[in-house]
Amino acid sequence: MNIRIIQVILDVFDHYGENIRFEEERFEEALNDEAPDLLDECFWIIRGFQTGIYDAMIFDEDIYRNGYVKYLMENIECEEKEAIFIVAVFETVITEISYYFEIPDMLSLLQDAYERQDYPQLAIIAKTYFLGFGVSQDYEKAFEIYSYLYGHGDDCGAYYLGFMYEHGYGIEQDIEKAMMYYHSRQDDLTDYRLGTFYMLGQYFEYDAKKAYEHLSRSHLEEAYLYKGLLLEEQRNFAGAFEAYFEGAQLFQVECLYRAALCLRMGLGVEIDLKKAYHYFEYGYFFMHKESTYQLSMMLFDGLVVEKDEKKALLYLHQAAQLRSRDACLLLGQLYELGRYVKKDHQKSLAYYQVASEILNQSNEKESRENYENI
Structure with a gap:
């Protein structure tokens, strides 16, 4: 699988318009004409578009990558490798295009949610303003709604209130209040944030024990990465690998790379070059430069896979481009x-x-x- 298909898709969208993706036969023909040497990649990309997950990825940021991968494997009967390739390509294309849309009558929706005391709906609208998704980003409005929810006993926005106080977004910066909100609710976001603070010595003195406690309670993809880095710093390589491995199951890119390195070098785990290659390849799909470089080296050396200097050079040039x-x-x-x-x-x-x-x-x-x- 070659990530060059990403540029091919963008070129086709640029030439024919992005709506060509709704005309399956014409879109497939355009992709094949643009890249006749990438027929397998074109086939799987078209299959991915047919499932509708491209649009789902535009609108729903709360689904983990592994959720999309599982859906593809079940619905188009592909292997994990093809599924993660499709997800990685779609993710990059969506980022490059930077989709923007507007939610009509947002103020009416907000007023109605206030009148009905619909806290879940208010939380959705607050996050919409916080992210600038469907409306112009407005931290003051997000702060106002989250503060209202918090004042009525709903602390779902504790992380966002803390984040805005921490950075001075929509409110005057106040680190003490930020910490108060982070500590007021225990969830994936607040534990991740507090864990990184204690780990990096940001606002608090460095405290490995507290950092580990907070990071261990969070199930965010990045929490596994920081947990692994913390354990690696303490030379607990077995624990670090386990953390990276957990993150790799969610296809967190840096975790994929670091788990692969551990498997290749035997750090905290028995050497498994086949699995290392497998994870480096997934990192490559997400355009991770060092994963791409490592794939090149394994192909030059003929480790696990047959020595292939032509393919090794391809990866090496792509790693340099990255x-x-x-x-x-x-x-x-x-x-x-x-x-x-x-x-x-x-x-x-x-x-x-x-x-x-x-x-x-x-x-x-x-x-x-x-x-x-x-």
Whole structure:
């Protein structure tokens, strides 16, 4: 499966208009004409569109990726690999297109919900204003509705009130009040937020025990990642792998990558190169640059899969396009030496320069974060 299909879809939408996706035969023909070498990818993408999950992903952000994957596996009888590929491609295309729509008469809906004391509906409207989904983003309006709910005994918006106080969105910044709201309700969001605070030493002193307690209670995808990082920092590699593995079951991209690394290197788990390749490949579907680089290396080495220099180079070039520094450095060396590719000093220099830029940007980001922490 090749992620180049993402650009193919975007090109077809740009040329024919996005509504071509509703004309299945014409859409499939356009995709095949644009990428005759990606017939398998085109086939599965069309099958995915037929299920309607593309539109579901636009409108419902609360469904985990594994929910969509399970739905596809059951409804189009595909393997997990094809299902996660479809979900990953759709997710990227939706992000690139940046869909926007307006909910008509939102103020009337809000007034009606107030009059009926419909707390669940008010919570939905508050989140709509908070995210700017269907209406212009309005933190003040979101704060107003969540405060009303909280004052009437419904603390479902505790996280959002805390977040707005923490960042000064819609209200004057007040860290103490933010912490009060985060501590007032125990759920996936508040525990995740408090766990990262204790782990990163943000607003609190670093406290690994409290960070672990909060992160362990959260079932957010990212909570598994931070829990794994915390355990890895304490050199509890077995615990770290278990956390990454749990996140990988939800297809959290960084967890997929880190679980794969553990499996490849035998960190906290027995070496399993086949499963490592499997997770790196899923990370690649989500355009994770280092997963793409690792796939390339395994193909160059002939680990688990048959050695395939042509495919390895494809992944290596894609990793470089995704701005993997290691991929850029290796391509610079290959073009310099003429290994696997025709010797080309100009291309070699260009890749070395990109690798240098990536390093400088990384150093600048680290310096900026250190300054902000101080």
